[in-house]
Amino acid sequence: MCRHLAYLGNEAAIASVVIEPVRGLYRQAWAPRLQRYGTVNADxxxxxxxxxxxxxxxYRRAVPMWADRSFADIARVTRTRCLLATVRSATPGMPPDESAAAPFASGRWLFSHNGAVDGGTASLEGLAAALPVSRLLTLESTVDSALLWALVLARLDGGEAPAPALGSVAADASAAAPGRYNFLLTDGERIAATAWGDTLFWTVRPHGTIVASEPADDLPDWNQAPDRTVLVATRGRVDIEPIHPARKETA
Ligand code: GLN
Structure with missing residues (x-):
């Protein structure tokens, strides 16, 4: 299981959000505290x-975050108001290369999936069949997360808002195949995320809002999202609601 994090707030160096926090993503690469599946995120x-x-x-790599000395430099000098970052523990059978490392992207969107489809991507065949062949042929990777991203993107392109798009894909995927479907999405102005099978936390601080698989420090202002919920965060505000189960197909 991977760990992921999104930040929206005052302009900040990537390092101050990703590397410096005492329990942050950088440390979670080898010492996550709440990870239920997998042990380290070194893939x-x-x-x-x-x-x-x-x-x-x-900036994506197939090596552990701690092993890339150049990233530390880039993160120190690059500043942004919004970012999405991940460390990966590859699901068995999934490709090991850089193209399988989130975030996946399209236009202004950045997307990450923390989880796995039980039975592999073949279990989502029914859902994938609704996608245009051109989209299936241009998936960024054969990793399960890239297919889930294509399903989310099809809804976004169809005009759905981020929260219903993520919630529907989590519910539909889970109805098709049990699994863990924690999604994280941003367009630079807002963050949307699901809790479905793994942990999800958020905190709203004066300098910015953070949504993450687990708290990046020991301050007491982190809130945990209940399982099977979807949240939307903007600067200074987080709204959260339950995800409605997918309706069963009736014959
Ligand atoms: N299944 C995805 C992968 O293989 C995500 C893995 C994870 O959340 N650990 O990369």
Whole structure:
């Protein structure tokens, strides 16, 4: 199980959000505290962030975050108002390369999936069948998370708002195949996230809002999202609601 984190707030160095916090993502790569599946997150990492204008930039690698000395430099000098970062523990059978490391991207969107589809992506065949072939052929990776991202993106492109799009895909995927479907999504202005099978926390601080798999420090202002909920965070505000189960197909 991976760990992921999104930040929205005052302009800050990537390092101050990702590397410096005492229990932050950098440390969670080898010492997560609340991880239920897997032990270390050493199969790659990724950060996506927003320049002052235009589409987000990504830096992804197939090595552990702590093993990339150049990333420490880039993170120290790159500043942003919004980022999405991940450390990866690859699900058995999933590809090991950089293209499987979140965040996945399209236009202004950045997306991450913390979890796995029991039975692998073949279990989602019914849902995938609704996607255009062109979309299936242009998946960024054969990792399960990339297929889930394509399902979310199809809803976003269809005009759905982030929270219902994430909630519907989590519910539909879970109805098709048991699994863990913690999603994290941002467009640079708001963050949406699901808790479905693994932990999710958020905190709203004067300098910014953080949504993360687990708290990045020991301050007492972290809130845990109940399982099977979806939240939307903007600067200074978090709204959270239950995800309604997918309706059963009737013959
Ligand atoms: N299944 C995804 C992968 O293999 C995510 C794994 C995770 O959350 N640990 O990368």
């Amino acid at each position: 790659g990492f990724g950060v996506g962030w927003y320049p002052d204008d235009g589409a987000p930039a990504r």
